[in-house]
Amino acid sequence: MIGLDVLWVYLAASPLLWLTATLAAYLLADRVSAACGRHPLANPVLLAVALMSAVLMATGTKFQTYFEGAQFVHFLLGPATVALAVPLWRNRREVGRALLPLAAALLAGAVTAVVSAVGIAWAFGAPAPVLAAIAPKSVTAAIAMGIAHELGGDPALTATLVISTGILGAMMAWPVLGAVGVRDPAARGFALGLAAHGIGTARAFQADPVAGTFAGIAMGLNGLVTAAIVPVVLRLFGL
Amino acid sequence: MLGALVLLLGCQLAGDAAARVAGVPVPGPVLGMALLFVLLVLRERLQPKAPPADRTALGAVTAALLGNLSLLFVPAGTGVVQQGPVLLRNGPGLLVALVVSTALTLAVTAWVFAAVARRVRR
Incomplete structure (x- = not known):
């Protein structure tokens, strides 16, 4: 014993x-x-x-x-990201009809996410490594950590900021989307996945399968776009 | 079920390998998602009589993974316990940046999506 x-x-x-x-x-x-x-x-x-x-x-x-x-x-975050192909395939017709709004919202949302996060943290006097860590905050954890690491940010801090963003986005989504008067489940889901990655996507799936599908697409595409725009935005802030 | 797991992991592996070989900063799982989507479209073309993908074992495994998506963020989120000093030093700025930026991103994205969709429909 x-x-x-x-x-x-x-x-x-x-x-x-x-x-x-x-x-x-x-x-x-x-x-x-x-x-x-x-x-x-x-x-x-x-x-x-x-x-x-x-x-x-x-x-x-x-x-x-x-x-x-x-x-x-x-x-399992990796296989779960791959698995998003199944709802994407199931709703392929809705997605095909929405290609133009999808592309416009993707670009506008990705730029807003990076510029506003870096700009506000910069105004509060956050140092360069912290700015690099917060820049990809709307992107899913694994991708954001890779982006931050390449630009001198701490991946562990990035993970904390990413998860916090996801939780905040899931909490604020319905009031904010109600305030701007958007009712379309595709638009709501796309905004949730873009701003709040997988945690937002989980929230969107709770509300409506179409919203969840568009959230998954937004999460995947925003990973690509944000990786491209973060270095440009950080250079604008003189980093 | 095992076949579905191998398919998911195989797509992720292929995506990871492709991103490395091409030297592009695209995350492997995102390429894996694109690859699986192409495979599902091809399957439908080549075997129109097969049951739809979401009624197969792949559909069941996918539903289980995506149904518990929130769980998968708990380990990375618990990393907050290591971040005490940085959060104390930059706390207010980071909190304001996260809250305002996330609300703004939600609003802009949804508004642009809905506005362009209305214009296209007209």
């Missing part, structure tokens, strides 16, 4: 514990979100991240140790 402290030392270092904890934290967060009637403020990612962070800090666990277990969940 071993002591509880010895058992904890063994478990705390094993990937199994932190993988299980991540899934359990999300399951709980999703239940709470459902119990709150999917209220935007009860965002499941926000709740799960807050819970996991509290557990890591309370137990003094290093993020690297945690991530050794959680990486198996993180890895």
Whole structure:
């Protein structure tokens, strides 16, 4: 029979514990979100991240140790991005009819996202590496981290800013879109996926499958466009 | 089910390899998504009598992945525990930048989409 402290030392270092904890934290967060009637403020990612962070800090666990277990969940972001081809294919006719508005909104939205984020952070006196980290904030995590890294930003800070953007976008979407008077599910979904990547896409799928499909397209295309415009915008700010 | 997983991972692998070989800064999974879309279109052309892709094992695996998309952001999000010093130093600026920029991006994107769509329909 071993002591509880010895058992904890063994478990705390094993990937199994932190993988299980991540899934359990999300399951709980999703239940709470459902119990709150999917209220935007009860965002499941926000709740799960807050819970996991509290557990890591309370137990003094290093993020690297945690991530050794959680990486198996993180890895699935790649296949999930590929999987967006299936709803895209299912709604190919709607998408084909909307090519022109889609291209215009993509360009306008991508430029707005990068210029406004860098401009505001710059006005608050953020240093160059932080500006490089916030520039790709609307793009899905894996892509944004790659963009920031190439321009001297810290990928870990970028991940935090990207996830925060996704949560904020999912929370603000319906009030903001209501305020500008846009009702079309394609336009709403496209805006959510462009501004708030996968977390926005998940929110859009909750509302309507057409909105979800356009969100997925926006998320994929914005990854491409943002990679091209971030270096240009940073140069405009003298970086 | 295994076939569907191999197809998803295979498309991602091919996308990653293509991006490396071409030396373009396009993320592999995004190219993988484009490749899978082309494969689904070809399948429909070549085997018009096969069941639609979303009623196959690929449809089931895809629905499971996309139905739990939010979960996949929890590990990267928990990275916030490492960011204490940077957030303390730049906190207010970053928070204002994220909130204003995200709201502005939502509004501009949706408005432009809807405005151009109205014009095209006319």
